Amino acid sequence: MQIYNRHQIAEVVKLDCAALEAVEAGFAALGRAEVEMPPILSMNIAESNGEVDVKTAHIHGWPRFAIKISPGFFDNPSLGLPSLNGLMLLFSAKTGLVDAVLFDEGYLTDIRTxxxxxxxxxxxxxxxxxxxxxxxxxxxxxxxxxxxxxxxxxxxxxxxxxxxxxxxxxxxxxxxxxxxxxxxxxxxxxxxxxxxxxxxxxxxxxxxxxxxxxxxxxxxxxxxxxxxxxxxxxxxxxxxxxxxxxxxxxxxxxxxxxxxxxxxxxxxxxxxxxxxxxxxxxxxxxxxxxxxxxxxxxxxxxxxxxxxxxxxxx
Amino acid sequence: MQIYNRHQIAEVVKLDCAALEAVEAGFAALGRAEVEMPPILSMNIAESNGEVDVKTAHIHGWPRFAIKISPGFFDNPSLGLPSLNGLMLLFSAKTGLVDAVLFDEGYLTDIRTxxxxxxxxxxxxxxxxxxxxxxxxxxxxxxxxxxxxxxxxxxxxxxxxxxxxxxxxxxxxxxxxxxxxxxxxxxxxxxxxxxxxxxxxxxxxxxxxxxxxxxxxxxxxxxxxxxxxxxxxxxxxxxxxxxxxxxxxxxxxxxxxxxxxxxxxxxxxxxxxxxxxxxxxxxxxxxxxxxxxxxxxxxxxxxxxxxxxxxxxx
CATH class of the missing domain: 3.40.50.720 (NAD(P)-binding Rossmann-like Domain)
Structure with missing residues (x-):
């Protein structure tokens, strides 16, 4: 299992045509009904003005699926922290074992959005x-x-x-x-x-x-x-x-x-x-x-x- | 952020009265309606006879909430791997930052169940x-x-x-x-x-x-x-x-x-x-x-x- 931080991820994933093609391929698979994509899991943490969303999907035939966890805690700026955060976990679609943890702190979400x-x-x-x-x-x-x-x-x-x-x-x-x-x-x-x-x-x-x-x-x-x-x-x-x-x-x-x-x-x-x-x-x-x-x-x-x-x- | 493996976790968490009290306190909070607990996120990966569930809850006032990811891949035994697996991530309920990753491989699920x-x-x-x-x-x-x-x-x-x-x-x-x-x-x-x-x-x-x-x-x-x-x-x-x-x-x-x-x-x-x-x-x-x-x-x-x-x- 590999663990990567935001810096490592941002070094290789850029806002470029290759990344666009990767995301477009995901949408195309969705269009062909070749994707499992359950509803988003969403939870509020009202006492901290926070929320957390979990998104996932599996594209048929792809070797790995991601589970993304996105916390948003909107009082964080008053603590000197960013509101948005999070990570993605990549699992083998064959065994369910964790292949990689991408501690991207929301970077990949920004890019794919x-x-x-x-x-x-x-x-x-x-x-x-x-x-x-x-x-x-x-x-x-x-x-x-x-x-x-x-x-x-x-x-x-x-x-x-x-x-x-x-x-x-x-x-x-x-x-x-x-x-x-x-x-x-x-x-x-x-x-x-x-x-x-x-x-x-x-x-x-x-x-x-x-x-x-x-x-x-x-x-x-x-x-x-x-x-x-x-x-x-x-x-x-x-x-x-x-x-x-x-x-x-x-x-x-x-x-x-x-x-x-x-x-x-x-x-x-x-x-x-x-x-x-x-x-x-x-x-x-x-x-x-x-x-x-x-x-x-x-x-x-x-x-x-x-x-x-x-x-x-x- | 701390990362712990199954061995480290199993060294300290045992099937004992202290662990029972911890889980019972969670149920009691649920009984008092002091818990946010969204529906389970569940996805099938039919091509591998697999599934993955994500569960979470926040107990009001507790410092951290967990998100648990449980893959079950039922052809794994033929590959010499266990069917069940998984990990828990602990997030600060104040900032949403990851506090700890528990790579327990399902151990804590077995215990709490x-x-x-x-x-x-x-x-x-x-x-x-x-x-x-x-x-x-x-x-x-x-x-x-x-x-x-x-x-x-x-x-x-x-x-x-x-x-x-x-x-x-x-x-x-x-x-x-x-x-x-x-x-x-x-x-x-x-x-x-x-x-x-x-x-x-x-x-x-x-x-x-x-x-x-x-x-x-x-x-x-x-x-x-x-x-x-x-x-x-x-x-x-x-x-x-x-x-x-x-x-x-x-x-x-x-x-x-x-x-x-x-x-x-x-x-x-x-x-x-x-x-x-x-x-x-x-x-x-x-x-x-x-x-x-x-x-x-x-x-x-x-x-x-x-x-x-x-x-x-x-």
């Missing part, structure tokens, strides 16, 4: 998309844009955050790290006005985007909502979008954007089916496409297998 | 119980009897197993290890005829005990069933017992004995409530009491906290 956004944009956004609007200014606001550059020629970034100082810090960071020019906006509608792709990356409990904020032809990825209280998109967006995709219908209904639109009656596609069927669902530059990502165990098993292969070869 | 049987017998069996009948001849057939000796003055053991050679090996083992004289029976009814306590420890998919097998005054603990396909007790036993107790009603309904008696209409008590209310439910030597144990996350958090304290002091 950003890559899912890029995969959604690869299959849904206009191929000539260059302008991104980001709502939120945290880690995913950065990584989602970085990942989008793997699939689209991103030239402009527009950001809106409730906290203007965070938006400004984000702009500086993106300039320094990626030489990307970021324009800070004082509302979401303004940030989205010229965008080809919009990504929402917030823990919002009320919609941060309305249908009227969206220009024709845009693709929207909502990656913030991962529990029943969170909600980034006004239900009208789900109802009115030309194409509506989610990572997993059952999860989106339980803890994603679909949870806030229980009466919605329309076609909802799963990202994995799109990939496995090589289905091109955008058929005009005017269509508005929307993808809700809640985060799935199959992404964890895909990125953990990928990471372990690289670590073993390192 | 045996202790739950002893706790059930402590609260339900006649105090003068001396004769135990065991159905099944595996690890729990041994440990359940060993644990019962912590709460009752066990003098006689009767065993029945479908495989007579296993029953004979069991008798030899119990004689060698515990100086207990074991009588081997060729059917369950004969094994139970003189018993004060009956323990079923099988993976049976059809009842191994009928109501007519049970003498007056007996206490029965059924600890084998932990998935919807397993079933040890004929539903008549559940319906006719004077007192019916389970570790967790929701779990017993989903994957224990209650699952096979969906029409049952009667009072069902939880073991934790019995303990926390100091409720004496047996009020005659003639009553037949039954307890179904499916195995709960609170036992895991209780034994893992206990183990970690001993390991840190060792």
């Amino acid at each position: 950003a890559l899912a956004g890029a995969i959604a944009a690869k299959h849904l956004s206009r191929t000539n998309s260059q302008r991104v609007a980001v709502i939120g200014a945290g880690v995913q606001a950065e990584l989602q844009v970085a990942a989008l550059r793997l699939v689209r020629d991103i030239r402009e970034v527009h950001v809106y955050s409730r906290d203007p100082s965070k938006a400004q810090a984000y702009a500086t960071r993106m300039q320094d790290q990626y030489a990307l020019n970021v324009k800070v906006h004082d509302n979401a509608a303004s940030a989205c006005a010229q965008a080809d792709i919009v990504v929402t990356t917030t823990p919002a409990r009320e919609p941060v985007l309305n249908w009227s904020d969206l220009p024709k032809g845009v693709h929207v990825t909502a990656m913030g909502s991962d529990n029943p209280h969170k909600n980034e998109l006004h239900p009208t967006i789900l109802a009115s979008a030309d194409v509506l995709v989610v990572d997993r219908i059952s999860q989106s209904r339980a803890l994603g954007e679909l949870h806030h639109a229980p009466a919605l009656q329309r076609e909802v596609l799963e990202l994995g089916s799109l990939i496995s069927n090589q289905q091109s669902v955008r058929n005009s530059d005017q269509q508005i496409t929307v993808c809700d990502l809640t985060g799935t165990g199959v992404q964890d098993t895909a990125i953990a297998n990928y990471a372990a292969r690289l670590l073993e070869d390192a | 045996a202790l739950a049987g002893a706790i059930a017998a402590k609260h339900l069996s006649r105090t003068n119980s001396q004769r135990v009948a065991v159905i099944g001849a595996g690890v729990q057939a041994e440990l359940q009897v060993a644990a019962l000796r912590l709460v009752r003055d066990i003098r006689e053991v009767h065993v029945y197993s479908r495989d007579p050679s296993k029953a004979q090996a069991y008798a030899t083992r119990m004689q060698d290890q515990y100086a207990l004289n074991v009588k081997v029976h060729d059917n369950a009814a004969s094994a139970c005829a003189q018993a004060d306590i009956v323990v079923t420890t099988t993976p049976a998919r059809e009842p191994v005990l009928n109501w007519s097998d049970l003498p007056k005054g007996v206490h029965v603990t059924a600890m084998g069933s932990d998935n919807p396909h397993k079933n040890e007790l004929h539903p008549t036993i559940l319906a006719s017992a004077d007192v019916l107790v389970v570790d967790r009603i929701s779990q017993s309904r989903a994957l224990g004995e209650l699952h096979h008696a969906p029409a049952l209409q009667r009072e069902v008590l939880e073991l934790g409530s019995l303990i926390s209310n100091q409720q004496s439910v047996r009020n005659s030597d003639q009553q037949i009491t039954v307890c179904d144990l499916t195995g709960t996350g609170v036992q895991d958090t209780a034994i893992a906290n206990y183990a970690a304290r001993l390991l840190e002091d060792a």
Whole structure:
């Protein structure tokens, strides 16, 4: 059994095309119904403003499956600790023995989450998309844009955050790290006005985007909502979008954007089916496409297998 | 963060009264509704005849919670490996950081499962119980009897197993290890005829005990069933017992004995409530009491906290 720390993992797993292919292969297997993926185990530790989620999936025929444990303790910053944390365990799918423990402290979750956004944009956004609007200014606001550059020629970034100082810090960071020019906006509608792709990356409990904020032809990825209280998109967006995709219908209904639109009656596609069927669902530059990502165990098993292969070869 | 292996853990955690008190405290907290305990996460890996369960619980106010991962891969013996395996991770309930990893390979599960049987017998069996009948001849057939000796003055053991050679090996083992004289029976009814306590420890998919097998005054603990396909007790036993107790009603309904008696209409008590209310439910030597144990996350958090304290002091 091998044990790896965050530093070792981050040395080999990067936000690059190889990692994107690994995660995309996981989604494709899900689309082909070749994945066991039980519902997420979730527990609150109210006395510490904490929660812990456990996700897993097994892709038929793959040598290993991951179990990921993600604690989120939201008073940690007052103790000088990050809120999010966690690790992935890789088990042999033949014997159930532990093969590797990846003490990634949430690094691989950040990566696979950003890559899912890029995969959604690869299959849904206009191929000539260059302008991104980001709502939120945290880690995913950065990584989602970085990942989008793997699939689209991103030239402009527009950001809106409730906290203007965070938006400004984000702009500086993106300039320094990626030489990307970021324009800070004082509302979401303004940030989205010229965008080809919009990504929402917030823990919002009320919609941060309305249908009227969206220009024709845009693709929207909502990656913030991962529990029943969170909600980034006004239900009208789900109802009115030309194409509506989610990572997993059952999860989106339980803890994603679909949870806030229980009466919605329309076609909802799963990202994995799109990939496995090589289905091109955008058929005009005017269509508005929307993808809700809640985060799935199959992404964890895909990125953990990928990471372990690289670590073993390192 | 500390990492401990099975050998280190087995050096300090024994089947003794201190361990029993630790697990009993977990059940009592459950009885007082002071425990978060989400449903078990369960996944099948059909291609390898495998499965994996994840259990967790947090006891309000306790410094750490455990997440236990239990793989069962039932073709492993043909590879020279044990079927059951696993580990427990202990997290700080204040920060969510990993405090300790207990690579116990299922050892702590064996211990806390045996202790739950002893706790059930402590609260339900006649105090003068001396004769135990065991159905099944595996690890729990041994440990359940060993644990019962912590709460009752066990003098006689009767065993029945479908495989007579296993029953004979069991008798030899119990004689060698515990100086207990074991009588081997060729059917369950004969094994139970003189018993004060009956323990079923099988993976049976059809009842191994009928109501007519049970003498007056007996206490029965059924600890084998932990998935919807397993079933040890004929539903008549559940319906006719004077007192019916389970570790967790929701779990017993989903994957224990209650699952096979969906029409049952009667009072069902939880073991934790019995303990926390100091409720004496047996009020005659003639009553037949039954307890179904499916195995709960609170036992895991209780034994893992206990183990970690001993390991840190060792």
